[in-house]
Amino acid sequence: MNTLEKKIHKIDFNQILTKVRVFAPATVANMICGFDILGFAVEYPGDEVHMYRVEQPGVRIKSIEGDDGRLPLDADKNTVSACVKNLLVYLGIEKELGIEISLIKHMPIGSGLGSSSASTVAGLFAINTLLGNPLTKEELMPFCVEGERIACGHGHADNVAPALMGGITLIRGYSPLDVINLPVPEELYAGIVFPQVDVPTREARQLIKEKVLLKDAVTQWGNIAGLIAGLYRSDYELISRSMHDVLIEPTRAILIPEFHTMKQIALEAGALSFGISGSGPSVVAITRGKEAAELATTRIQEHLNNCEIASLKFVSSVNVQGPKVLPD
Known part of the structure; x- marks a missing residue:
């Protein structure tokens, strides 16, 4: 995972939400001529994550719908839960917080539309929202890229960047990760x-x-x-x-x-x-x-x-x- 400068993020456990629902969009990577550096988000399809705070510490996958049984329920192998765990470890609260996740796939797996990216982004955006948004989108990005590495062995950002940031994005470089939002013509x-x-x-x-x-x-x-x-x-x-x-x-x-x-x-x-x-x-x-x-x-x-x-x-x-x- 791209290294993220360690900052002190104070989490007020009294302000943590009990549940949240998040939708993250499908994406068109490469934008035809920009292999691995360009991509844009679409309105639909996408994936949905329902996230719940529970008493028992740890991160668990409660259910997955729409995947025809293809995705793992093991929290260490599923990209959504694995990335959520990474974020909680970064924040230093992985032993204090219990999280259950339901993933609803509204988009086909293996379609070339960033299926794993949409799930990963939905999960990370959901946990960040549940915690009161301690991280910016820019700070969430390395965790999203790590999700792509888990999913396909290659930690690229041309899907996760537009899914997280919205619009059209340019990946200028990876060392350090440098994502730039580009203008979107209205039509x-x-x-x-x-x-x-x-x-x-x-x-x-x-x-x-x-x-x-x-x-x-x-x-x-x-x-x-x-x-x-x-x-x-x-x-x-x-x-x-x-x-x-x-x-x-x-x-x-x-x-x-x-x-x-x-x-x-x-x-x-x-x-x-x-x-x-x-x-x-x-x-x-x-x-x-x-x-x-x-x-x-x-x-x-x-x-x-x-x-x-x-x-x-x-x-x-x-x-x-x-x-x-x-x-x-």
């Missing part, structure tokens, strides 16, 4: 389609080349810089010209059935750009306005249905809030 929408095929994150990452041609790297740098400039200027044409991936997509697209046809359909429907969400298999059409996102996802789903591939679709603006406390 920017995402049309997401999740073809229900299996593309494991670890396998998708193994396909990535360790060395790339300098000319391709220069092209990618230009695209990333152009995208960020387009976001600051709300220049949708510049955003469209910039959101092209010459490094990762050509290889990962092989794992996603009908990818190139889906891309053609999205662009013909008016999408600014189209690419893979995270490691896939979810794909995303970036559009100006909701109508184009709806049209692109509808047509893609129709094509997948004709190919006898089941799919889910989500249309969303960029979620600038990130996690939120839900009413009881």
Whole structure:
């Protein structure tokens, strides 16, 4: 875990809440051309954590819904509870506080939409809320990154950063962790389609080349810089010209059935750009306005249905809030 400077956080046990419900959003990592450094949050789907203070010290998973039995109930192996335990140890109150957690998965596992990130962020935001918010979001970030390491063996922040901070985020560096929020143009929408095929994150990452041609790297740098400039200027044409991936997509697209046809359909429907969400298999059409996102996802789903591939679709603006406390 990235080291966090030890600070004294006084916890008033008389002010700790007895329960809290938190929702944290799904995310689109990479934002097509920004592998491992860019990502944005969506309004839906996401994951929900119900957290309760109990008398018996320790952290326990009470129940998990919506995972088809795939996630561990062992508190040391589940990313939500493990990260909550890490936070309590950091605060020095792990032996004084009892926590029970119910996790509700509203999003598919292995979708490329940051499923583990949403759960981790929801859990950490919930425990921080329960304790009266002793840590800032920036201080919570290293604990979220550790959750990704537990989940997939690679402690990256391109999902957890937008899930926690909301909006569009840039990971400038990891030593130290440096997360920057970028502007969100008002009409920017995402049309997401999740073809229900299996593309494991670890396998998708193994396909990535360790060395790339300098000319391709220069092209990618230009695209990333152009995208960020387009976001600051709300220049949708510049955003469209910039959101092209010459490094990762050509290889990962092989794992996603009908990818190139889906891309053609999205662009013909008016999408600014189209690419893979995270490691896939979810794909995303970036559009100006909701109508184009709806049209692109509808047509893609129709094509997948004709190919006898089941799919889910989500249309969303960029979620600038990130996690939120839900009413009881």
